[in-house]
Amino acid sequence: MTKQADSGALKPFEPPRRVIIPAPSYQVLTRGGEIDHERREKAIASIESLGMIPTLMGGVFEQTARFAGTDEVRARDFETALLSTDADLVMPLRGGYGMTQVLHLLDWDKIASARVPAVGFSDFTAFNLALLAKTGRFSWQGPMLMSFANPDPFMVERFRVVFGENPGPLVWEADPALLGGGSAKFRAVGTLWGGNLCLIESLLGTPWFPERETEGGILFLEDVGEAAYRVERMLLTLLEAGILHKQKAILLGAFTNADDAVRFEGDQTLARTLSYIRSRLPQSIPMATGLPFGHIERKATLPVGLPAEFVLEGSSAALTWSMPS
Template sequence: MLPRVNPKHIYIYSPSSAVREKPAFRRGVAWLRAQGHEVEVDETALTAQQRFAGDDATRVAAIGRAAASGADVALISRGGYGLTRILDAIPYKAVAKAIERGTAFVGMSDFTAFQLALLARTGAVSWAGPTLAGDFGAEAGVDEITAACFDDLLDGAGEGTGWRLPARDEPPVFKPVRGATLWGGNLAVLCSLLGTPYFPQVDKGVLFLEDVGEHPYRIERMLEQLRLAGVLARQKAIVLGQFTGFKAAPHDRGFKLRTVVDRLRTQVKAPVLTGLPFGHVPTKVLLPVGAAVDVAVEGREGFIVWGHGVGGSGHGGHHHHNHAEA
């Protein structure tokens, strides 16, 4: 890899679960430094208290330091669980100011709680994307598309993502969506915020969803919760990422993820796109949570496009057409 012309300051902090995989953490830091970046590790990034990266106050303080760091990117070490417990204490205004100054907050999984709360409270844009240990510290090496998308965020180079719709899925009749708010993330975390002040009231939005370790019937139950709560009726499009890490049971008798998607399409007016390369998988694009996007389908390709300068000064998205087959 060529040395970077434009090294960035990346701040690593742990707002959720304790880092148990220290080698993955170290590999992630080493990989980012090898790209030429200045990596600053928060003083409590490797703290552990029960299952958490320090007690609640410790993790709130870490978020405050990330916001005050002046870094180009504030990247979480890992997800897990822990942000829901501190939503009442997060310094949202300080985070929103940091984003205005050009810090991109990046993460996924449990980080969905932070991202949606931030959107609900301030309207600020954050990025659904990789984590340090899971992606940049992966034992198998760093996924090329994930790395390229992250590079584009750093360089402000791109303005959208494209992916190939799964072959088994008939592309829906899709009228292009213009200027809709992109939001979503982990389905279970998102559902856990329903009815709270931290659930964004997004009308005419584009909702993207992923999850891990949830059986298809549980995924359907959560989707039904969103439908019955009136959330799905308010969306212009629903984009499903990767749902992984579950086992079918003999009791299912052919009830599978495909069944859930097929039924969802009969229950909602919004078109449902599938195969988005995002979730608990190596290949993940970066998505601006809270930004205005256009969505289109051309043949077997899905596109989500946003403008330059989303989520901070000069932080664009990425221009790769990620032909990630789901």
């Protein structure tokens, strides 16, 4: 499917969906450090054209250094959004950094009984994992408001899942060299979880990491702006902590700009990093590259904390999951 020029050519969500937009992390800023109202309004107009009715929390318009308000403001707005009883979705302004600052300020007992689904990626990974660890609830990894400034058709179609629509299996081609051994056909069933590699690694050893809930799971990973050697260092941390060995499969999305720091032939590349991690894992645990997810326009929306099935036939990969009844 080719990229559309704007969201006007895309099928809108029906019926219209009520979306609350808090700002628990960074603010949307210009290069000069001021709030970029123009970019934000462009994204709002885009989701409105797609049939979403946005309600913006007050912190969206606030700025404290690089953040959308103080820790307390961001936590209050985010919790209020999560506890809403008249919305279809909580979708943050953007990621960046800041979610880990507010986790300890949230009332997890109240959030445990909330029913509005939440979606985000990147820095939002900290909330995805904390929610699973503290409440057992699932949430979504997927686009945030600013992802819709120039919406990709594939992204929009896969996003429909947060509103209860079924976009069908997620299918892609993986690098055969990293898949591991075993038969030509592989099937794994387990809890699907993951997100941003840097955030996942940062939560190890904290109350926010759902180690018990993710054992025997299917882990998906992505990152942006991390050189290949840093990606290796973070993957090694997960490996040495025993997390990777406890997974049934590891799905790798985009590691955007990982090779930007390569300076000479033989320098550390993403391919070398993944090959090395592959060599440290049992052949029975496949590493499937090519997952359409990450800091890229063409990204899927994935659940964190739902039972899923991952199937390989040769290098053809397919992922499905079961929604709660």
